[in-house]
Every structure is written in structure tokens, then in C-alpha cells.
Amino acid sequence: MNAKLHAPEFPEPMTWVNLDEPLTLARLRGRVVALHFWHQSSIHAQHMLRDLRTLENKYHDGLTVIGVHTAKFFGERDPASVLKAVNRLHVRHAVVCDPDYWLWQMYGVEAWPSVTVIDADGNVAGVFVGEDRLAELDALIGVLLDEAAKRDQRVYEAVPTAVRPEPRTPLKFPGKVLATHDLVYVSDSGNNRVLEVNHEGRVLRQFGSGNAGFWDGKLTEVGFDNPQGLALVKDALYVADTGNHAIRRVRLMTGEVDTVAGDGRQGVVLGTDLDQPTKISLNSPWDLTTVGDHLYIAMAGQHQVWVMDLIRNRIGVFAGAGRCGMDDGEGKGATFARPSGIAAHGPTIYVADSDNSAIRSLRVSDGQVHTLVGAGMWDFGDKDGVHPLARLQCPYAVCADPQAPILWIADTLNNKLRALSLRGSGLRTLMVRYKFQEPAGISSASGSLWIANTNAHEVVRLDSANGAIRKVPIGE
Numbered sequence: 001m002n003a004k005l006h007a008p009e010f011p012e013p014m015t016w017v018n019l020d021e022p023l024t025l026a027r028l029r030g031r032v033v034a035l036h037f038w039h040q041s042s043i044h045a046q047h048m049l050r051d052l053r054t055l056e057n058k059y060h061d062g063l064t065v066i067g068v069h070t071a072k073f074f075g076e077r078d079p080a081s082v083l084k085a086v087n088r089l090h091v092r093h094a095v096v097c098d099p100d101y102w103l104w105q106m107y108g109v110e111a112w113p114s115v116t117v118i119d120a121d122g123n124v125a126g127v128f129v130g131e132d133r134l135a136e137l138d139a140l141i142g143v144l145l146d147e148a149a150k151r152d153q154r155v156y157e158a159v160p161t162a163v164r165p166e167p168r169t170p171l172k173f174p175g176k177v178l179a180t181h182d183l184v185y186v187s188d189s190g191n192n193r194v195l196e197v198n199h200e201g202r203v204l205r206q207f208g209s210g211n212a213g214f215w216d217g218k219l220t221e222v223g224f225d226n227p228q229g230l231a232l233v234k235d236a237l238y239v240a241d242t243g244n245h246a247i248r249r250v251r252l253m254t255g256e257v258d259t260v261a262g263d264g265r266q267g268v269v270l271g272t273d274l275d276q277p278t279k280i281s282l283n284s285p286w287d288l289t290t291v292g293d294h295l296y297i298a299m300a301g302q303h304q305v306w307v308m309d310l311i312r313n314r315i316g317v318f319a320g321a322g323r324c325g326m327d328d329g330e331g332k333g334a335t336f337a338r339p340s341g342i343a344a345h346g347p348t349i350y351v352a353d354s355d356n357s358a359i360r361s362l363r364v365s366d367g368q369v370h371t372l373v374g375a376g377m378w379d380f381g382d383k384d385g386v387h388p389l390a391r392l393q394c395p396y397a398v399c400a401d402p403q404a405p406i407l408w409i410a411d412t413l414n415n416k417l418r419a420l421s422l423r424g425s426g427l428r429t430l431m432v433r434y435k436f437q438e439p440a441g442i443s444s445a446s447g448s449l450w451i452a453n454t455n456a457h458e459v460v461r462l463d464s465a466n467g468a469i470r471k472v473p474i475g476e
Contacts, residue, residue, distance in 0.1 A: 004124075005124045006123055007124050008107065009024060016095065030154055031063065031120060032141050033065075038069060040081070045113040055137060061158060062145040067091060068095075068096055069098060077099040083164060111130070125140065171475065175229075179443040179444070179446065180232070184198070185232075192212045193210050193220075194206075194224065200473075218255050226242045238290075239288075245262050245267070245284060263281055266283055266284070273316045275314055282301075294308065295307065319334055326377065328368075328370050330369075331366075331367025344364075344400065352410075357381075358373055359374065373392055373427055385426050395411050406419050416430070
């Protein structure tokens with residue numbers, strides 16, 4: 001795209017999810033504008049949001065960031081869903097919905113995430129595709145603002161924060177849930193904490209201060225950032241501390257929390273069987289499961305499954321080439337696309353491969369990957385049946401039934417619960433009279449399914465025998 005091309009104005013009508021009055025580029029003359037083309041389920045776009053937040057803080061007196069949400073999945077087209085994502089991801093700049101790809105086409109965008117930088121005169125000054133572009137964006141924005149100041153065209157007034165907050169609730173965007181015969185552990189992700197509750201919902205203990213941070217300690221004297229996946233090994237609860245790119249361990253006898261993997265920074269590491277796990281930069285670990293003394297990690301940001309030997313204290317890639325795709329076969333040559341859920345059942349691991357809208361199996365013995373449901377990144381939907389006809393839409397969670405050869409699936413963007421037979425009879429929808437709002441966690445214990453109904457800020461219990469369903473009154 002030519003650097004002197006005049007930036008096209010926002011067409012009308014468009015829905016701005018967190019503003020009362022729409023913005024126009026004409027009103028923003030004198031400021032540098034960064035248009036972030038993204039969709040809520042893209043892990044790379046989520047990483048870009050952090051970089052944009054850094055730039056917004058640095059150039060608060062001259063930069064305006066505008067999110068252009070161009071949905072990939074049908075379930076992301078609803079402005080109400082986009083607003084939930086905006087609040088879940090702590091976006092504080094204006095976001096406009098582009099469900100029909102109007103702006104996408106006007107600006108010649110080809111991939112998520114992309115950032116188009118517009119100078120103070122309203123001309124396109126640069127286009128940046130993919131994540132990890134902070135240094136380049138920083139350099140260009142700084143130059144453009146300095147040039148505008150020299151011409152006495154720079155507008156220094158800060159743009160008001162765009163906010164349309166969620167209602168106050170005891171839980172805030174709970175991500176994952178792990179049930180046992182008498183307890184439930186909940187990743188209260190939006191509150192940056194993990195809760196231990198009984199089956200009636202009474203909170204017994206809280207791990208995490210509630211403020212985003214990265215420090216070890218005990219009970220509420222701990223810093224988490226968007227904790228997600230949970231796994232129990234003996235007397236320890238392991239937590240995928242997604243926002244900190246780390247794996248944390250809660251010693252349940254004492255409530256002490258320490259870091260067992262990750263240095264708090266996002267990174268790309270391709271090695272296997274690495275020592276000193278706490279000195280390695282992980283990449284958005286999203287869910288956990290265990291087989292014996294091995295912890296398996298759905299490494300969403302790197303499109304892989306990792307494994308940590310808890311006895312030898314070593315970590316590394318178990319399956320996945322590290323690029324988006326849907327290739328079956330030998331572990332290191334197979335590909336995933338943002339694996340966000342993982343569960344073990346006997347000698348097999350099952351993966352909710354979100355961006356592929358797929359469920360994949362992974363043999364522990366040899367790392368062989370096989371697709372059970374799904375046909376690829378652009379082939380999603382809502383259809384029961386057998387493979388290859390069955391369809392999901394961006395499932396975030398999967399769990400194995402301890403009493404039957406069944407996988408339970410949180411079919412997130414279809415707002416449904418699904419069951420997949422491991423005996424070959426296919427995928428079916430659970431006909432439940434309950435409004436699910438992008439459920440992202442599921443666990444099976446004590447004859448019930450426990451579901452993190454994420455966008456409704458609640459945990460729900462479904463009795464597997466009679467179908468009775470109710471909200472668990474956690475913290476109420």
C-alpha cells in the first residue's frame with residue numbers, strides 16, 4: 001500500500017461496541033491513528049493488544065488506537081460477543097465491528113492481526129502484519145508525532161477512554177474449572193485468581209491477590225495474570241498462568257504458590273527435554289492435564305503441546321511443528337492451531353484445537369496425532385454426526401468422562417455442550433435448557449459436568465443422570 005494513500009473514512013452505519021458516539025478519521029486529524037484489525041479468538045491478536053497497550057501509555061498525548069473487529073467465526077459477529085471480548089481482554093480503546101469486511105477490504109488487509117498506521121494528515125504511513133512488531137510501530141509512531149509537532153499540527157489532548165463495563169459479579173470471566181469428588185477449582189480469570197470451593201459454591205480458599213502480577217507467595221499474597229488451565233498431581237494444583245506465560249504450582253497443604261516453568265515473558269522455544277524450566281520463555285500456556293508424573297501443556301501461543309517431567313524437572317515440545325495447520329501424523333511433524341483445551345484418558349491425550357474447530361487425539365507412547373472431529377481452519381459449523389461430517393466452532397475445552405468412553409466438549413462459539421463417543425458413534429449435542437455464553441471450561445466428577453459459562457460470569461453444574469442443571473452460587 002502506498003505510504004501517501006489517503007486513509008479511507010469509516011463507512012456508515014457501523015457498530016461501535018464501547019462508544020456512544022462513533023469516531024471519524026476527520027475528527028482525529030493532528031493525531032496518529034493505529035487501526036488494529038483483529039478477531040477475538042486470535043491468540044496473535046491478543047498478544048498484539050499488549051503491545052498496543054504499551055504504545056497507548058507511551059503516546060497518550062498523540063496516538064489513538066482503534067480496534068477493527070473483523071470476525072473469523074460466525075459466533076464472533078454479534079456486537080454483544082465482541083463487547084464481552086473487549087472487556088475480557090481489557091481493551092480500553094474504541095472498537096468498531098466490521099462483520100462484512102468493509103474496512104478490511106478498503107484497507108487491503110490480508111491477515112490477523114494487522115495494524116495500519118495513519119499519520120496526522122490522514123495518510124496511510126505503514127502497515128504491520130503479525131505480532132511482535134512493537135519496536136517497529138514505536139519507531140514509526142514516534143517519528144510521525146515529531147513531524148506533526150514540527151509543523152504545529154499535532155493535537156496533544158488525550159482521547160477519552162472507551163469503556164462499557166461488565167456488571168459487578170462474584171466471578172469475572174471464569175476460564176477453566178476442575179472438579180473432584182468434593183471440591184471444585186475455578187480459574188477466576190478476569191479477577192486474576194484461582195478459587196477452591198465446595199460443591200455448594202462456598203469459597204474455601206483464594207489463591208491470588210486479585211491484581212494482575214507475577215510473584216510467588218501464599219494464598220492471597222500471590223500474583224497471577226489471566227490464569228486458565230488447572231491440573232492436580234498428588235497434593236499440588238498446577239495452574240497455566242496464561243498472562244504471565246508461566247506454569248505455577250499451588251501446594252494445597254499449605255497454600256504456598258511457586259513458579260515451576262516460565263520466566264514471565266513471552267517467547268518462542270523449539271527445543272525438547274530442556275532443563276531449568278523457570279528460565280525458559282513460554283508462549284500463552286492455556287490448559288493442562290497429567291499422565292503419571294508428566295504434565296502436558298496446551299501451548300496456545302506456539303500451536304503446540306508441551307510436556308514437563310515433574311520428577312526430572314525438564315520441559316519441552318511434545319507435539320506440533322510450531323505453525324498453524326491441521327496435519328496429522330508423527331508428533332513433531334503434526335500441526336495445531338491454537339490448542340486451548342487438553343484432557344487425558346488412559347494412554348491418550350485429547351486436544352481442543354480451537355482455531356481448527358477440531359478435536360485431536362495424541363498418543364502418549366509415540367506422539368501420533370489423529371483428528372477425531374474437524375476439517376481445517378476455515379471449515380467450522382454446528383453439525384452432529386461422525387467424522388468427517390461433524391462440525392464444531394472454536395471449542396475451548398474438553399474433558400474425559402471417568403465412567404464412560406465419552407469426551408465432553410465446550411463448543412465455545414456455538415454456545416453449546418457436545419459429547420463425542422470414543423467408540424465411533426460420533427458427535428452429538430446435549431439438549432440442555434440453559435443459556436450458555438461462550439463456555440470455555442468443562443470438567444466431569446461426581447456424576448456431574450461442571451461448566452465455566454465464561455461470558456455469563458458463572459459456573460454451572462449439570463447432573464449427567466437426570467439432566468438437571470443449575471448455577472453454582474460461588475461467592476454469593
